[in-house]
Amino acid sequence: MSNVQHSSEDIIRIGSRGSQLALWQANHVMEALRAAGYRAEIEIIRTTGDRMQQPGFVPPANLDGKGIFIKEIEEALEQGRIDLAVHSLKDLPTELAPQFTLAAIPRRADARDVWVCEQYWGLHTLPEGGRIGTTSPRRRAQLLALRPDVQFVEVRGNIDTRLRKLEEGQCDALVLAAAGLDRLGRTENVHYRFRPDELCPAPGQGALAIETLSASSARNLFIRDSVAFLDHAPTRFAVEAERVVLDALGGGCSLPIGVHCIPPCEDNGKWRMIAQVVAPDGEAVVTVEAEAAHATDPCALGDQVADELKSRGALDLLASTA
Numbered sequence: 001m002s003n004v005q006h007s008s009e010d011i012i013r014i015g016s017r018g019s020q021l022a023l024w025q026a027n028h029v030m031e032a033l034r035a036a037g038y039r040a041e042i043e044i045i046r047t048t049g050d051r052m053q054q055p056g057f058v059p060p061a062n063l064d065g066k067g068i069f070i071k072e073i074e075e076a077l078e079q080g081r082i083d084l085a086v087h088s089l090k091d092l093p094t095e096l097a098p099q100f101t102l103a104a105i106p107r108r109a110d111a112r113d114v115w116v117c118e119q120y121w122g123l124h125t126l127p128e129g130g131r132i133g134t135t136s137p138r139r140r141a142q143l144l145a146l147r148p149d150v151q152f153v154e155v156r157g158n159i160d161t162r163l164r165k166l167e168e169g170q171c172d173a174l175v176l177a178a179a180g181l182d183r184l185g186r187t188e189n190v191h192y193r194f195r196p197d198e199l200c201p202a203p204g205q206g207a208l209a210i211e212t213l214s215a216s217s218a219r220n221l222f223i224r225d226s227v228a229f230l231d232h233a234p235t236r237f238a239v240e241a242e243r244v245v246l247d248a249l250g251g252g253c254s255l256p257i258g259v260h261c262i263p264p265c266e267d268n269g270k271w272r273m274i275a276q277v278v279a280p281d282g283e284a285v286v287t288v289e290a291e292a293a294h295a296t297d298p299c300a301l302g303d304q305v306a307d308e309l310k311s312r313g314a315l316d317l318l319a320s321t322a
Helices: 020-035 048-052 071-078 137-146 159-167 178-183 218-230 233-248 298-311 314-319
Strands: 011-016 039-044 084-088 100-104 113-116 131-133 151-153 173-177 208-213 257-262 270-278 285-293
Touching: 011 020, 011 071, 020 039, 020 084, 020 159, 020 178, 020 208, 020 218, 071 084, 071 100, 071 208, 100 218, 113 178, 131 159, 137 257, 137 270, 159 173, 173 178, 208 218, 233 257, 233 270, 233 298, 257 298, 270 298, 270 314, 285 298, 298 314
Parallel strands: 011 039, 011 084, 131 151, 131 173
Antiparallel strands: 084 208, 100 208, 113 173, 257 270, 270 285
16 A cells, blocks of 8 residues: 555656557556546557558558567657556566656466457367467467467457457367456366466466556656555566566567476475477477576576576577567
């Protein structure tokens, strides 16, 4: 809870994309702030990534794939049109510009990938040559490592659009992030949740990021203090360790890299991390698993895993994606 005395007239302006899932995430943060006694509202901002999902969109030749879902939102934040932004953490580059900071990372949802297919309830039951809808290079490579015979279909759009395309027969199955379906109440579509050692999730998958300005003005201090109670220390540790690995291997969200860090549980007081780099054709896989008891530095754990991946040839596999 905030220790800053604030006026009831202060309204915290939350920037968000306009997709159904993005608005769920922004509303989740807004409702938490309101429950804590703050006034908050949402401003919808259209991003380059949103425009790319529209039929007929032709991306410019010099388009940088990094940050396509956050560029316009960060511009609004820097211009003072919004006070904070709510992102899917995996959309953020591993290094933020110095004028921004991650003020809070709330408790993570299910980070796993899920299998969506009404007719065939598991990857192993899909007929030979079955068509899986996904645009993720990571998921494609990992699925090929498990089933070299499968085919892939470019399926873009929000969750409802992808589910509709599945129903229309444009593909035989979908592989999606569990968190999106769970948050939107679409768990009836989930038929299997992949273990991280089967499909290792993208770094930061399932986590939200609350981004603010890093400057120390009174307004910025008030905003950062207002969201501090939303920060979940175990989630922050886990995703920071994951992002260290991603950054060490090139930092691109389009690379076939999976990293998942698991907080200690009651019967095992150790942090656990699994990381996987897969050749685009799925024929070569480098997997590293590590444990750390009483870990206090996510960077140290991430560096340990990244170094082990490199020593086993992960950079050579990634070079083949170029």
